[in-house]
Amino acid sequence: MAAPVWSRLFLRGSVCGLRFGPRTRPGLSSPFLTRGHRLGPTDDEMYQRTTVTVMQKEPDSGPTVLSYSSRGFNIDGNRVIGPCAVVPPAILQWNVGSYKDITVESLSLFYLLEPRIEVLVLGTGARTERLDPNVLAFLRTKGIAVEVQDTPNACATFNFLSSERRIAAAGLIPPPSSALPE
Secondary structure, eight states, rough: HHHHHHHHHHHTTTTTEOOOOOOBBBBBHHHHOSSOOOTTTTGGGGGGGOOOOOOOOOOOOOOOEEEEEEEEETTTTTEEEEEEEETTTTEEEOOOSSSGGOOOOHHHHHSOOOSSSSSSEEEEESSSOOOOOHHHHHHTTTEEEEEOOOOHHHHHHHHHHHTTTTEEEEEEEEOOGGSOOO
């Protein structure tokens, strides 16, 4: 019973107000797979306008090193000249001239803090430099993991750890101007 009614509708070329074009014939394609009009922005999810949302910094994610130069750092919009210690929530001048000046005394700021930091990221300038093994062993006895890297990678590592809400601190020495990318 339904088959004769269905075939009669197809033979007339119209189904519920949809007209079949010359390329679509009954039996060759389904009327539900063809459309009698062009798609517009309101018709289909695929054709919706694309929007981009800029992710804002989460309120309690800690400081972020935005940029560095041979003169210093830009940390959350604060310009810091020379070597610095980033100890959330503070940014302090760090009294070291090069990686050779990193000693147990110069790192005392990092192990005297409460709450204790989990990871200390040290940026040693343009290159990753070897620190005194006694200094690294001392920090390990205090329960602090130390990551020694060149300054550009140390900034990225510190930003990553901060974004994960880890209790991290950084000691950063600016790279010389000859080592900066242009």
